[in-house]
Amino acid sequence: MKLIRLLAAMVAGAATLVLLRRRPGRLRLDRTLAALRLAVRGGARYAAGAPRLFAAAGEQRQLLREDLALQTAEDVAGTLGAMKGVMMKIGQLASYVDDGLSPTVRHTLARLQDSVPPMSPRLAAAVVAEELGAPPERVFARWDPRPIAAASIGQVHRAVTLDGRAVAVKVQYPGIAETIWADLRNVALLRRMLRIAAPAQDVDALLSEVRDRIGEELDYRREAASQRLMAAYYDGHPTIAIPGVISELSTRRLLTSELSGGVRFAGLATWPQHERDLAAETIYRFVFRSLYEVRAFNGDPHPGNYLFERGGRVTFLDFGLVRHFSPAELQPLMDMARTICVEHDPEAFRRSLENAGFLRPGAPLSTQAIVDHLAVFYDTIREPGPVTITSDYASSVARRCFDLRSPVAGYISVPRPYVILQRINLGLFAVLGELSATADWRAISEEIWPFTQGPAATPMGEAEAAWRARRQAAAA
Amino acid sequence: MTDTADLYATATGLIERSAAGYASGVPEDAADDGLFGPASVTWRMSADLASPVAGLRSLLMQALHPLAMAGVDQHSGWRRDPAGRLATTMTYLATVTFGDQAAAIRAAARVRRIHDHVRGTDAVTGRPYAAGDPALLLWVHGALVDSVLAAGSLVGTALSAADSNRYVAEMVTAAELVGVPRHLVPSSVPELDLYIASVRPTLRCTPAAAESMAYLLGPPGMDEDTAEIWQDVRDAAIAALPRWARQMYGYGAPPPLTPSRRTEIRQSLGVLDAMFLGQPGVLEARQRITLRMRGGRRA
Numbered sequence: 097m098k099l100i101r102l103l104a105a106m107v108a109g110a111a112t113l114v115l116l117r118r119r120p121g122r123l124r125l126d127r128t129l130a131a132l133r134l135a136v137r138g139g140a141r142y143a144a145g146a147p148r149l150f151a152a153a154g155e156q157r158q159l160l161r162e163d164l165a166l167q168t169a170e171d172v173a174g175t176l177g178a179m180k181g182v183m184m185k186i187g188q189l190a191s192y193v194d195d196g197l198s199p200t201v202r203h204t205l206a207r208l209q210d211s212v213p214p215m216s217p218r219l220a221a222a223v224v225a226e227e228l229g230a231p232p233e234r235v236f237a238r239w240d241p242r243p244i245a246a247a248s249i250g251q252v253h254r255a256v257t258l259d260g261r262a263v264a265v266k267v268q269y270p271g272i273a274e275t276i277w278a279d280l281r282n283v284a285l286l287r288r289m290l291r292i293a294a295p296a297q298d299v300d301a302l303l304s305e306v307r308d309r310i311g312e313e314l315d316y317r318r319e320a321a322s323q324r325l326m327a328a329y330y331d332g333h334p335t336i337a338i339p340g341v342i343s344e345l346s347t348r349r350l351l352t353s354e355l356s357g358g359v360r361f362a363g364l365a366t367w368p369q370h371e372r373d374l375a376a377e378t379i380y381r382f383v384f385r386s387l388y389e390v391r392a393f394n395g396d397p398h399p400g401n402y403l404f405e406r407g408g409r410v411t412f413l414d415f416g417l418v419r420h421f422s423p424a425e426l427q428p429l430m431d432m433a434r435t436i437c438v439e440h441d442p443e444a445f446r447r448s449l450e451n452a453g454f455l456r457p458g459a460p461l462s463t464q465a466i467v468d469h470l471a472v473f474y475d476t477i478r479e480p481g482p483v484t485i486t487s488d489y490a491s492s493v494a495r496r497c498f499d500l501r502s503p504v505a506g507y508i509s510v511p512r513p514y515v516i517l518q519r520i521n522l523g524l525f526a527v528l529g530e531l532s533a534t535a536d537w538r539a540i541s542e543e544i545w546p547f548t549q550g551p552a553a554t555p556m557g558e559a560e561a562a563w564r565a566r567r568q569a570a571a572a
Numbered sequence: 573m574t575d576t577a578d579l580y581a582t583a584t585g586l587i588e589r590s591a592a593g594y595a596s597g598v599p600e601d602a603a604d605d606g607l608f609g610p611a612s613v614t615w616r617m618s619a620d621l622a623s624p625v626a627g628l629r630s631l632l633m634q635a636l637h638p639l640a641m642a643g644v645d646q647h648s649g650w651r652r653d654p655a656g657r658l659a660t661t662m663t664y665l666a667t668v669t670f671g672d673q674a675a676a677i678r679a680a681a682r683v684r685r686i687h688d689h690v691r692g693t694d695a696v697t698g699r700p701y702a703a704g705d706p707a708l709l710l711w712v713h714g715a716l717v718d719s720v721l722a723a724g725s726l727v728g729t730a731l732s733a734a735d736s737n738r739y740v741a742e743m744v745t746a747a748e749l750v751g752v753p754r755h756l757v758p759s760s761v762p763e764l765d766l767y768i769a770s771v772r773p774t775l776r777c778t779p780a781a782a783e784s785m786a787y788l789l790g791p792p793g794m795d796e797d798t799a800e801i802w803q804d805v806r807d808a809a810i811a812a813l814p815r816w817a818r819q820m821y822g823y824g825a826p827p828p829l830t831p832s833r834r835t836e837i838r839q840s841l842g843v844l845d846a847m848f849l850g851q852p853g854v855l856e857a858r859q860r861i862t863l864r865m866r867g868g869r870r871a
Contacts, residue, residue, distance in 0.1 A: 163866070164859055178621055178842025207850045211858075282839050288800055289843070 162242070165216035169271045172219075175212055176249070176272055182279040182286075184208050185248060185310045214251050217241035220267050227347040235345070236265075243267075248313070248416070249276070254355065261354065263342055266316065268349035273314040280307050305515045313416040316351040322392065322418035323353065329390050332566065334559035335378040336385075337411040356411040358403030361530075367406075369532070374408030376485075376533030377540065377556055382412060383524055384544045388430075391421045393517060399527055408556055417516075425513045428452030434547050437478050437538070442467050452511065459507035469504035472496050477538045485537075490529030494522055588851055593659035595853030597666025598860055604672045607746070610864045613731065613739040617720055618669050619858065621841045622728025626720045628809035631788060633715035635781040636820055637774070639701035640708050642694035645780040647703075668746060670861060680749040687751070696778045706752045713747040714758065714767055721761070722812040726829065727837050736761050768814075777820045785821065804840035 166172050176184070215223075221241065224232040232239035236255040243251035250268040257263055280286070287303055312318050320341045327338040337356065345352035364375055379402070387393050394401075394415055403411040431448035435441050442463045449455035455466065472493055476483045510518060535554070542550030543557050552558040608614040620626070635641045649657070667679040690703035701708065721736055731739060737760045747757040758764040789806045790799075810818060811826040818825070827833070848854055 164862055177838075178845070179839045180842050180846050183843070183846050207855055208846055211849055211855050278835060279839055279842075282836055285801070285836065285839055285843070 162214065162216075164213040165219070166213055166269070167216045167219060169219075172215075172269045172271050173275060176269065177275045177279075179279050179282075179285070180208060180211075181249065181272060181276045182310065184212070185276070185313070212246070214243050214246060215267070215269060219270065220251065220253065223267050223270050223349055224265070226270075227350045228345065232265075236263075247414070249273075250349075255352075257342065257345065257352075261342070263345070263352050264339070264355045265345070266351040266353075268314075268316060270349075273349070276310065276314055280311060283307075305512050309417055309419070309516065315348050316346065316416075317348055319414075319416045319418075320346045320351055322394075322415040322420075323351075325390065325392065326386065326394075326412070326415060326418075329386075330382075333563055335374075335408045335410060335556060336382050337409060339411065339413065353413075356403050356413070358405045358409075358411050361399030361402060361404070364402075364404040364531070367404075369534075371404075371406060371408070372531040373533050373535060374556065375402075375404050375410055376528050376531045377535050377554065378408045378410040379524070379527060380533075380535070380537065380540060381544065381556070381560065382410070384541065387421070388426065388544055388546055391423070391426060392418050393421070394418050398523060399530070419513075419516045421513065428454075429514075429517075430545065430547055433474070433477075433541075433545065436467070436471070436474055437541075438548065452514070454508060454510065454514075456507040456509075461504055461507060465504055469496070469502055469508075477541045480536060480538045482534050482536050483538075484532060484534040485525060485528040486532060487526075487529040490525040493525050589656065589659040590662045591848060591851030591854050593661070593663035594666050594848075595851075595857040597663045598670045598857035599672060599675065600860065602670070602672040602864075603674065605864075606668075606670060606672050607676050607749070608669060608742055610861075610867065612742050613735050614669060614742045615861065615865060617724060617729065617731075617739060618665075619861065620720075620724055620728040621838060621845060622723040622726070622808075624805050624841060624844055625727055625808040625812060625837075626716075626723035628788065628805060629719040629723055629812045630716045632785055632809060632813060632821070633719060633817060634712050635785055636777060636817060637708065637711045637771070638697050638776060638778050638781075639694050639699060639705075640711055641778055641781045641784075642692065642696070643690050643701055643703050643708070644784070646692050647690045666857075668749065676749065684751055696780075704751055706756060709750050710747060710752045710756060710767075711771055713743070713750075713752060714764060714771070717743045717758075718764055718768060719812070723808065726812045727808045727834055727841065733761070740764050772816065775817075775820065777822070782821070801840045801843065804837045805844070808837045808841075 166175060214220075220243070221232050221239075224235065224239075228235045232241075232253075232255065235258075237258050237260065238256040240254040242253075244254050244264070245252040247266050249272045250266050253265045253267060255263050255265050283303065286307070287300075320343065323338065324341050324343075327340050330336045330338050339353040339356050342352040342354070364372060367375075383393070394412070394417065401412065401414040403413065405411075428448055428451055432445060432452065432454075435444040435448050446455065446463050446466055449466070449470075450457045459466075471478070473496070475489070476485060539550065539553030540557065542548040543553055543560075552561045635644070664679050664683065668676045671679070684704065687703035687709075691701065693700050703709075717740055721731065721739065724730055740761055740763070741759045744754060744757040744759050748754045758767045789810075791802070807826060808829075810823050811829055813823075815825075829837075849858070
């Protein structure tokens with residue numbers, strides 16, 4: 097009865113493959129699901145080694161195998177249907193990988209990403225034709241049938257518009273939006289996955305946030321709107337560049353932007369430290385100017401979304417994961433930074449944490465313990481003077497985010513509007529750490545903070561001040 | 573019944589080893605297209621999302637044969653080492669399906685040698701059994717083939733009538749390989765149905781079947797969330813059973829499989845599949861298969 101025995105084992109296997117104990121006495125879903133914890137907590141460190149995961153997965157896919165290309169909508173459904181697209185998206189949201197996660201987990205999520213081949217030229221052209229009413233060779237003066245990059249649920253083609261502009265066209269996989277919508281509707285399964293993956297978190301808040309953010313990314317028109325908003329705000333900026341959207345060639349499943357030049361992150365890493373510092377300063381300014389003045393945060397600050405030129409000029413790509421904030425949502429963040437960094441008032445800092453919902457009111461903790469626990473997030477900006485952000489620092493920030501052993505951790509939670517901002521702590525610092533970037537981050541922050549409006553702290557700050565003055569003059 | 577700690581011990585490495593087994597069975601350089609070939613229905617169905625459902629349903633069907641069940645009960649060590657058993661199964665199935673002919677024949681010869689030692693007497697019927705008995709092998713075969721079709725049409729890829737017949741006909745070779753004379757093996761869906769109906773009077777749910785299947789359907793120690801995902805797989809497997817088989821086990825009529833319920837089940841299956849795909853070598857093995865199938869289609 098070898099066969100039946102083997103089959104018995106196979107099903108027993110299937111039964112037990114979902115079982116892997118994560119803590120004594122408890123069996124838990126396999127680590128793939130545990131990986132979702134990342135997603136949800138915002139992900140953690142992207143440091144040495146990790147860039148090969150999500151950050152670069154997209155770029156690697158372009159090298160991938162045209163021989164495996166998805167040829168039909170059925171191929172797309174088979175590859176990304178039945179929760180796989182959703183898991184991949186959640187994994188991508190988690191591109192900054194948690195220290196606490198095993199290499200297997202990271203590997204699993206990366207593999208899921210890698211398992212998606214590009215569309216065949218014919219399939220991509222069919223999407224263009226459906227969206228614009230004519231095949232790409234007629235809608236564009238030139239169309240490169242081979243993708244230059246993979247996007248999360250699509251791929252990017254180079255083209256030249258009929259009026260001669262070089263553009264990058266992001267083409268969404270056919271049927272993917274419908275599939276992911278259907279999968280996002282299975283709230284019960286999503287909740288189970290999140291609960292298994294993130295036992296310490298408020299699953300309902302996470303679930304809503306994850307569903308909203310993924311759902312938004314399915315409609316490229318929303319991304320186009322965010323990109324236009326950013327492009328309009330940063331128009332004329334000395335070092336921050338946002339590719340313009342070609343609206344008439346952009347739809348729900350197509351996003352056509354001006355084609356940008358520059359080197360990738362790996363190229364920047366070979367430049368002198370001075371250039372890396374400038375690039376880091378631009379990234380830093382972009383993140384916090386966007387947050388405080390555009391009230392928007394691009395939740396995807398990973399190296400694959402930047403193009404670099406000498407002198408600190410950075411082009412920012414991919415606005416699929418932008419969260420917009422209300423003034424009321426931003427206020428507590430400013431209060432926290434002001435009370436701890438500027439006023440050095442621990443009690444007021446504690447109150448601002450409670451008001452924002454980060455800290456349970458009346459927690460039986462000394463204020464000093466709270467400050468000690470959270471101060472690491474403000475280490476680079478508590479005092480003026482140049483500070484080098486190292487990979488070690490980025491790791492310690494990430495570890496603190498996931499530190500559940502501290503007595504303080506039990507009273508801390510991240511309210512829904514700020515879930516995505518964890519990626520400042522995780523993604524941004526990881527990128528800056530990777531660059532070993534040095535700057536007077538405090539002085540730069542003072543330039544940007546609405547409650548300080550400090551003087552230009554660097555040459556880039558002076559150029560930016562001049563740009564702001566021009567903007568205000570133009571608006572007046 | 574195994575306790576939680578033992579189950580953990582046995583579960584460790586299970587997915588890794590089974591995946592490794594699967595990947596190792598899919599050759600990098602096959603000398604030929606094997607017993608089925610890239611254009612076969614067998615190849616197409618082997619990667620179906622419904623495979624776990626087909627596997628579970630197969631077992632539920634196979635266990636109803638008292639002598640087959642007795643052989644498992646008295647000789648199987650799968651509870652002690654499910655990871656090892658699963659890995660062996662995956663390697664065997666992958667080798668027979670995707671390996672070249674020589675590899676498939678070697679794998680089957682190994683299975684037949686092991687079968688030679690599996691003999692005994694069924695405590696319930698008092699009848700002797702031998703794993704090499706073509707009648708038992710045929711039941712195991714028929715239950716598997718029937719389950720792949722049933723699970724596919726319920727929650728996976730539903731085959732056309734012509735492709736279903738082709739699949740049954742292709743799989744005759746697999747039965748022959750383990751020692752069933754070719755002329756005894758059903759080679760079309762109607763023949764398969766007749767065969768299953770002919771065996772049905774000898775089937776029953778023995779205590780051994782009831783106990784081991786209860787274990788599979790509700791493995792002990794699962795937390796609530798995991799159990800709910802597994803529930804989708806078992807619901808589908810039970811829904812895919814013939815009514816008489818459900819009645820033998822005493823399972824109630826399954827809730828109707830609405831389109832939305834079917835979608836939910838497929839979503840759970842997708843999660844399982846993603847776990848498997850995450851294991852080393854699995855993606856490459858699937859890519860090898862895809863490439864060969866595309867080559868096969870063009871040829």
